[in-house]
Structure formats: C-alpha cells, structure tokens
Amino acid sequence: MSDRRQFITGAGLAAFTGLGALGVLYGAKRSWDPLPSVAAAGFTTIDVSAAEENIPYTEMWRGKPIFVLKRPKQDKPNDRDIVINGARFMITVGLCTHLGCIPAYDGAQRKFLCACHGGEFDSAGEVVKAPPPRGLDIPPFKMDGSKLVLGEEGPEYKKLLAAGLTNKV
Numbered sequence: 001m002s003d004r005r006q007f008i009t010g011a012g013l014a015a016f017t018g019l020g021a022l023g024v025l026y027g028a029k030r031s032w033d034p035l036p037s038v039a040a041a042g043f044t045t046i047d048v049s050a051a052e053e054n055i056p057y058t059e060m061w062r063g064k065p066i067f068v069l070k071r072p073k074q075d076k077p078n079d080r081d082i083v084i085n086g087a088r089f090m091i092t093v094g095l096c097t098h099l100g101c102i103p104a105y106d107g108a109q110r111k112f113l114c115a116c117h118g119g120e121f122d123s124a125g126e127v128v129k130a131p132p133p134r135g136l137d138i139p140p141f142k143m144d145g146s147k148l149v150l151g152e153e154g155p156e157y158k159k160l161l162a163a164g165l166t167n168k169v
C-alpha cells in the first residue's frame with residue numbers, strides 16, 4: 001500500500017514537473033521565435049508589427065544579439081524609447097555593458113538580469129543595478145513604417161546619439 005502511494009506521489013510529481021518544464025519551454029520558445037526579418041548586405045530589417053508587449057525577441061545583427069522589446073505599458077516612458085505606431089520599443093545590443101555577457105529578460109520583474117556579476121537593466125535598457133557602467137547600447141537603425149532597418153543611421157538614431165543616450169556601436 002505504501003509502495004502504491006509512493007508510486008502515485010512519484011507519478012504526480014513527475015506529471016507536475018513535466019508540466020512546469022513545458023511551461024518554461026513554451027515561454028522560452030515564444031521569446032526565441034524571431035520577428036519576421038530580412039538580412040541583406042549588412043542590414044537587417046525587422047518587422048515589429050507582430051511584437052507582443054513584454055515579450056523580448058532576439059535578432060542577430062553583425063554577429064551581435066539585438067534585443068527588441070515592446071515595453072510594458074506600466075513602465076514609464078524613457079528618452080531612449082523608439083516609438084513605432086504609438087507603441088514604445090526598446091531596441092538594444094543584447095550585451096551587458098560591463099563585460100559583455102548576454103542578459104536574460106525576466107518578464108515578471110520587467111528587467112534584464114545579467115548572471116555574470118548581477119547587473120540589472122530595466123525595460124528601457126537603463127542600468128538599475130551596478131556594475132554595468134551604462135545602459136544597453138542602441139544599434140544604428142532607421143525606421144521604415146513598422147519596420148526597423150538595423151545598420152542604417154536614421155534621424156531618430158542620430159538624435160539619440162547626439163543626446164548622449166547611447167554609445168556608438
């Protein structure tokens with residue numbers, strides 16, 4: 001009898017753990033699924049019209065991960081926001097400005113957490129916990145409707161650069 005109970009408890013735990021793992025995988029898959037993008041001649045075009053709020057997407061551009069995040073509505077607007085069709089986006093290079101690790105987004109905290117030395121960035125890419133010396137860098141981009149062309153320096157990017165809101169990548 002006790003063996004049977006143990007078996008049932010074990011089976012229940014396995015099912016519960018399996019469901020948890022599926023949930024994690026589903027969440028991870030959503031964040032891995034890229035937005036539609038096209039790469040050509042050093043430029044990468046990303047269509048952000050299908051982006052979901054608080055779900056980060058990662059795109060590769062010139063060998064670097066680029067984070068695209070439709071910022072959560074409850075987070076304050078930031079001067080670094082890139083406004084596309086009325087929605088606020090964070091577009092940054094996905095490398096920690098401390099020593100270059102790739103931070104991971106925690107949707108519940110709405111922060112990018114760097115596992116290497118505990119640095120944290122908010123959903124605008126600003127540092128909220130040292131040691132990173134500055135916010136996540138913004139790659140050169142040009143806006144084209146609901147599309148972003150990475151690698152081209154459009155007027156919006158030049159403005160951010162001139163205002164000292166990002167380093168040149």
Ligand code: FES
Pocket residue numbers: 096097098099100101114115116117118119130131132
């Ligand atoms: Fe990110 Fe050090 S590399 S905190």
